[in-house]
Amino acid sequence: MIGAGGVELEARGESARFLAEVLDGLGAPRKALSPKWLYDARGSALYELICQQPEYYPTRTELALLDLHADEIAEAVGPDALVFEYGAGSGRKTVRLLAALRRPAAYLPVDISPDALAQTAQALSRRFPRLVVRPVVADFTVGVALPDLDLPCARRLAFFPGSTIGNFDPPEAVSLLRRMAREAGPGGALLVGVDLPKDEGTLLRAYDDAHGVTAAFDLNLLARINRELAGDFMLSRFRHRAAWDARLSRIEMHLESHEAQLVHVAGAPFAFRAGETIHTESSYKWEPRAFDALAAIAGWRLDRTWTDERAWFSVRLYGRAS
Template sequence: MSVHAAALDTAQRFDEPTSAFARDAIEGLSKQPKQLPPKYFYDAEGSALFEQITGLPEYYPTRTELGILRQRAAEIGAMIPQGAALVEFGAGSTAKLRTLLSACALGAYVPVDISGDFLNAQAAALRLDFPELAIYPVTADFTAPFGLPHTVREMPKVGFFPGSTIGNFEPFEACGFLRSARKILGPGAMLLIGVDLEKDDRVLSAAYNDAAGVTAKFNLNVLARINRELGGDFDLAAFVHRAIYNRERHRIEMHLISRTAQTVHLLGRNISFRAGESIHTESSYKYSVERFNALARGSGWSPQALWTDPDGMFSLHALAAAE
């Protein structure tokens, strides 16, 4: 039974992932300032919206990272041991993976994601195009420890963490993730990780406040998910999306701003909002190469190679597990 025992006694019995969602939602919305963990963006609807975001003209990270992978595929592939198991943390679109597959001979692919439906759909599509590739989807929260399938235990391990998702962690959390990934992958492992670089504020603001409003829908979907899965009664029209760049902390912050004073009901709790009060839903840290390398070294990884685009917008790092 979760910490919300009194509420859950009179509600449906949640499975373990939903109970964790309930606990984190209540805990985050009870804080000052209010917040929600960004991992809960990614149900099936949120994952689909994010895929739309990656194709927007303002959103540079996906196409820039994909360009690096395509231009440097031979170099990157040469660093990946033949027959390795590629473990992708937070698997999304397979476009980047497909570029890697063209440049190396993997023994297995292990996509890991909290959104099981989306994960399995992507795995099924990939099997049609690469029937010779062994694919073992793992539905799990990749920010917490999880076990790898027994079938890949003896293979060389390569972690894959594209998209600059590392920027969604607070720096101490990023260190914790990197340490956890090193333990999951084991001795001798390698990690390929995408890292968004510091750049002009106007470029960042446009990327997270797109003209089509897709990022706003993505942000608001976390409230819709609370309504669907936890029985909340958020009025989505009563909140507005806002993304700002916090120069001092080197991060974009995404917020949902209450348009008016209101009270929301969730799992037997009354959650009050002042007009203009924010729910902080995501941070996206931007790094210099030097700051990220220092973070990696302090987390048990040794930088081995670095690739960037000609404009220095984005970076892809190859790390080796330090002995």
């Protein structure tokens, strides 16, 4: 466990990184911010609400796959696995996995949000009282060293559900998958959720739901900047917009300025033109063979795959190639 002093230092470091990335991102010719900053306590709660919206198919489709194929996944992974997860979130999918695995050795959740991570770790410790749970507060997108646990395990399993891998541009995805391969070590495995291409209407509805929960989630990023970085964004002057880029096979989320305006963050001014956007998230939809090729570059080979009847989503198990 990270002690109170360690959490405080990590929080200060995260705040400094947040400020630096916001200043850089808003000062770029095409304004953009990393989606990781969407997940403060309120953002994490809003994301959980997004997952409950009828338009948002990824969560329920992946959960159904994990429920339907739990025994097969557990058999393919094998007993006594040490599971680590980047971006643990609420842990709903993790519960399914840990319940199915035979004698999991330990669980190491990593998340940038201390509050969300603490809640998840506590819930899983209650659900699996004999399981060693060691939460790590860290930004996994810039690298994280997992704690050394003097525990016997048959293999290390990287669990990366939720199609979170789709939030990374291909070169970034390769780098992240390589880090997972290093952490997994020889004989390690990767269980990853991959969202597959589908019709544009379904995708746009999933990322701009009728109840406006995704819009609130996106706009909360500006509210967070106001709260934490002395920003003066007027949220009413921005709107959430989702767009499909068929060429890159990705959904994009943007915050669009209604009008020409000047906004300040920590005293630094940023001008917006009417219609100008802040690109806040991309979500790539991967063809299975294309993703397998990407994983191979990072040192993974495909072992098993499970896909729903509509071929909308895939849960894929990879082993270390060497």
